[in-house]
Amino acid sequence: MSIIEKTAVTTDRRLSTAQKGSVVQELRGLLGARNVLSTPYDLTLYEYDASIERGKPDIVVLPSSTEEVAAIVRLAARYQIPVVPRGAGTGLSGGAVPIQGGIVISFARMNRILEIDIPNLRAVVQPGLVNLHLSNALLPQGFYYVPDPSSQRSCTLGGNVGENAGGPHTLLYGVTTNHVTGLEIVTAEGEVIEVGGTTCDTPGYDLTGLLIGSEGTLCIVTKIIVRIVPVPESVKTMIAVFNTMDDASNTVSEIIASGVIPAALEMMDHMILQAVEADTHAGYPMDAAAVLLIEAEGLKESVTEQVEQIVAISKKHHARLIRIAANETERQLLWAGRKNAFGAVGRISPEFYVQDGVVPRTKLPYVLRRIQEICDRYDLKVGNVFHAGDGNLHPLILFDSQKPGEVERVRQAGHEILAVCAEVGGSITGEHGVGLEKQAEMALIFSDVDLHVMQQVRAAWNPNELFNPGKLFPLPGRCADIRHLSSCDSKQTSRKG
Amino acid sequence: MDDLASNLALETEVQTDKAVLQACAVDGVEPRMVVTPASVQEAAHVVAEVRRNGLQLLPRGGGTRLHLGGVPQHIDIVLNTTRLSRLLEHEAPDLTCRVEAGITLAELQRQLAQKGQQLALDPPDEEQTTIGGLLASNASGPRRLRYGTARDLAIGLRTIQPNGEISQSGGRVVKNVAGYDLNKLYIGSFGTLGVIVEANFKLHPLPPAERTLLLAYSEVKEAMQTVSALLRSPLGPTAIELLDRGAMNRLLRRAGFQLPAQGYALAVHYEGNIRVINRQIHDTYLLARQYNALIGDELEEKEQLAFWKSIRQLLSEKFTCAVSLPIADVARYFQLIEAVSQRHNLETATIAHAGNGILFIEIEGIAEPMSDNDQQRLAEAVEALRLSARELRGHLIVERCPTSFKHRVDVWGATNKDFALMQRLKQQLDPDGTFVKGRFLGGL
Numbered sequence: 001m002s003i004i005e006k007t008a009v010t011t012d013r014r015l016s017t018a019q020k021g022s023v024v025q026e027l028r029g030l031l032g033a034r035n036v037l038s039t040p041y042d043l044t045l046y047e048y049d050a051s052i053e054r055g056k057p058d059i060v061v062l063p064s065s066t067e068e069v070a071a072i073v074r075l076a077a078r079y080q081i082p083v084v085p086r087g088a089g090t091g092l093s094g095g096a097v098p099i100q101g102g103i104v105i106s107f108a109r110m111n112r113i114l115e116i117d118i119p120n121l122r123a124v125v126q127p128g129l130v131n132l133h134l135s136n137a138l139l140p141q142g143f144y145y146v147p148d149p150s151s152q153r154s155c156t157l158g159g160n161v162g163e164n165a166g167g168p169h170t171l172l173y174g175v176t177t178n179h180v181t182g183l184e185i186v187t188a189e190g191e192v193i194e195v196g197g198t199t200c201d202t203p204g205y206d207l208t209g210l211l212i213g214s215e216g217t218l219c220i221v222t223k224i225i226v227r228i229v230p231v232p233e234s235v236k237t238m239i240a241v242f243n244t245m246d247d248a249s250n251t252v253s254e255i256i257a258s259g260v261i262p263a264a265l266e267m268m269d270h271m272i273l274q275a276v277e278a279d280t281h282a283g284y285p286m287d288a289a290a291v292l293l294i295e296a297e298g299l300k301e302s303v304t305e306q307v308e309q310i311v312a313i314s315k316k317h318h319a320r321l322i323r324i325a326a327n328e329t330e331r332q333l334l335w336a337g338r339k340n341a342f343g344a345v346g347r348i349s350p351e352f353y354v355q356d357g358v359v360p361r362t363k364l365p366y367v368l369r370r371i372q373e374i375c376d377r378y379d380l381k382v383g384n385v386f387h388a389g390d391g392n393l394h395p396l397i398l399f400d401s402q403k404p405g406e407v408e409r410v411r412q413a414g415h416e417i418l419a420v421c422a423e424v425g426g427s428i429t430g431e432h433g434v435g436l437e438k439q440a441e442m443a444l445i446f447s448d449v450d451l452h453v454m455q456q457v458r459a460a461w462n463p464n465e466l467f468n469p470g471k472l473f474p475l476p477g478r479c480a481d482i483r484h485l486s487s488c489d490s491k492q493t494s495r496k497g
Numbered sequence: 498m499d500d501l502a503s504n505l506a507l508e509t510e511v512q513t514d515k516a517v518l519q520a521c522a523v524d525g526v527e528p529r530m531v532v533t534p535a536s537v538q539e540a541a542h543v544v545a546e547v548r549r550n551g552l553q554l555l556p557r558g559g560g561t562r563l564h565l566g567g568v569p570q571h572i573d574i575v576l577n578t579t580r581l582s583r584l585l586e587h588e589a590p591d592l593t594c595r596v597e598a599g600i601t602l603a604e605l606q607r608q609l610a611q612k613g614q615q616l617a618l619d620p621p622d623e624e625q626t627t628i629g630g631l632l633a634s635n636a637s638g639p640r641r642l643r644y645g646t647a648r649d650l651a652i653g654l655r656t657i658q659p660n661g662e663i664s665q666s667g668g669r670v671v672k673n674v675a676g677y678d679l680n681k682l683y684i685g686s687f688g689t690l691g692v693i694v695e696a697n698f699k700l701h702p703l704p705p706a707e708r709t710l711l712l713a714y715s716e717v718k719e720a721m722q723t724v725s726a727l728l729r730s731p732l733g734p735t736a737i738e739l740l741d742r743g744a745m746n747r748l749l750r751r752a753g754f755q756l757p758a759q760g761y762a763l764a765v766h767y768e769g770n771i772r773v774i775n776r777q778i779h780d781t782y783l784l785a786r787q788y789n790a791l792i793g794d795e796l797e798e799k800e801q802l803a804f805w806k807s808i809r810q811l812l813s814e815k816f817t818c819a820v821s822l823p824i825a826d827v828a829r830y831f832q833l834i835e836a837v838s839q840r841h842n843l844e845t846a847t848i849a850h851a852g853n854g855i856l857f858i859e860i861e862g863i864a865e866p867m868s869d870n871d872q873q874r875l876a877e878a879v880e881a882l883r884l885s886a887r888e889l890r891g892h893l894i895v896e897r898c899p900t901s902f903k904h905r906v907d908v909w910g911a912t913n914k915d916f917a918l919m920q921r922l923k924q925q926l927d928p929d930g931t932f933v934k935g936r937f938l939g940g941l
Contacts, residue, residue, distance in 0.1 A: 119725060119825035120854075142729070164674045177678065178649050187918070195915045199821040199891045200853050201635065201646075201685075203909045204938040205919050209648055209681025213674045233731040257590035259613070259702030299731060301773045358670040360591045390672040391591075427673040434675055445675060449662045453926070454677045460925040461918060472676065 053094035074190030087159030093435030127158025164213030166431035184223030216468035248290035265389030279344035282337030349398035357421030392430035545661025558627030566936030598629030617644035635685030639736035653697035659931035704768035721828035743846030752807035
């Protein structure tokens, strides 16, 4: 599917009522009746995630162990029904939406920390563990787990592994794939296999690296080994306030170019600031064109120096105000504002659609202007709140699906934005994943050859496409359409320009 | 073969002289032809022709890491990448670059340094090692403690598929989750899935200053307690190397660095701003004292450069094992190495990336050809060390050894259950076995 198409549920593999009855019966035998959901009422909760896609599962199961997951997968293989893993359903690309029905495996009950191994700087967790719960458990001992998606209070580590999740603090330290050293997985045949491990450089192919971000299409993850790191000695958080977007994005470009790599470098524009302030009262100026939220961390000497450099660069680009959080409460408040930004936008618009393109950091000013242009052309309001230091954009397009034709315009604008990202050498997704949403847009950045290699990988491990079917790859025959459409777009814009 | 040669582009260099073939032999297996294309397109054409003729191909860069792995089954063509040696783009303000795979690491570093940047990887042999070889063999060095390995720095690859098509994985931006992360699959795959011809990297600024602190210990346990304390502290060293007596002797012989003749030495490296380094060194002293470090010595400037160069090159003779362990078991394993050496009457030198739990053990004085007795002794020693590594949830790889020994002991060790998944990948991605078999884990 593409951004520019509506969700169309394929029904080819839907279970008949009789089949469903016997599958449910067997699953109840495996898991106990209370851990198998099959009434329309119960299933409705599992037909969506945080994206704008929908798809109803036939059955939802809540296993409590790896062995149960393996048994479910074997059963599904026998009946040839799809299996879709689900963490907290906070994904933004439809990764957990069972578009072809089948069994959704909820990891809600597999949410334990199995081991915290401080001497070896590792923790072993179950996939249903909430991201923040791990750091909360580690903090008393002076450690934490780095990747911190904005949804970290509810998203799970299994989901993070599936999507290769990022977050504001991945600029300096890397994303999920840089912090996971091993996995326990269930294969399409229902076998339990360990890949990677606690130690470095396990012989053979880097299967852990391949599986992270594979969006549930290659295996089901049942255990995760992660790196943990000591909390920094000193953290300074500041905001730099600008009267133009260009000044703010030029500041970002220069900070990166100067070689100062802060722990986080986030941008929020005027519209987002309005929403955030109304919601969180974090102390962001409501009349600014853009604010940078910057965090430096490390040894105190290093933080002092970074702050000096960042202040100097911000001033050079006409920051009208630079404010350093005076204490932890102020700091937390600034971050609460940033991390709740998506939710806060709910105050000013009934719905929004978020994109996740990435561009070279030198191209930020240009791309931000293009996004504004595109949304103006479609008569849509857009706000930007994003990981500026990584060049990872999150334009939020506001809309109201009750207005006829608005969803179509939103999808069209979203598609054009990704075409711009691709055009400047960027990517269509930095941390949210392809899922259902951006399948066709894969063709904007990958050739048929590139995609064929990926399909071979899927064929190797998930030959019958029972694991999370209908995701990630463009549907047959759509690449050409999308490329054609994009070249039309660029012609159109250049004519306008 | 002749048919193949005549189908290649005119600019593609074809060599069949005995001396060249011998120079490109891997574990005594000589190729029948060495082909050096002048462009990525030509290289792709070579691969397509090799496959069309049902032959087998081995990519080769600087040839510095070909000692790694099992004995190749058969080699028809060696594809030499060293003419693909351009830095295609250096987007300094974005801290990224795009480079052809045949450029040497040293040459790339020289060009990046002109704009004050670096690729933060420091494997041995940087003058000869090519980027393609580095990626294919997942080479790394002491600074991986801070910067990670190739998998953490490569953001995109172009790879020739067995049918000669060129595929792109990843991209040119530092954050990207579109599609499968095939970069990870190709890195460390030893050319068994494709020929890496271009890579995009995330770069780092060159540090304004760096300094090294040398510490001596009589007990390995105390040296490793210092390492643990450093890793738990917020100090953030760039590299921590642990040397035993054998390694220190070697350092003295090779580079004239005088370290204590007994016990163990730790080298702790910091880089960044000088004010910060002063603090880091100071705090490291304090920590080290708690664990009875005997002396401290600081290295700067040229001396420091020479020291780290020697450290990287320290173990490169005839017989080297690489062991990966949980960090907490490193001290115990050092003692085990000593016990095994004694039992089998071996001289060893061991150096460890102590903060990563990676040890390199050189077994000294191995004469070639190896006598039956030596073969036997070494096989027993390696198996004993390997067994202990496995019991500690780690593994041992024989990185370098005479070919005859490879017939006796599997250099990679036994495969695990995940090997079936690897075989399926190889089967899908290289169904005709165009890329040479036998060298990688389980003979892949």
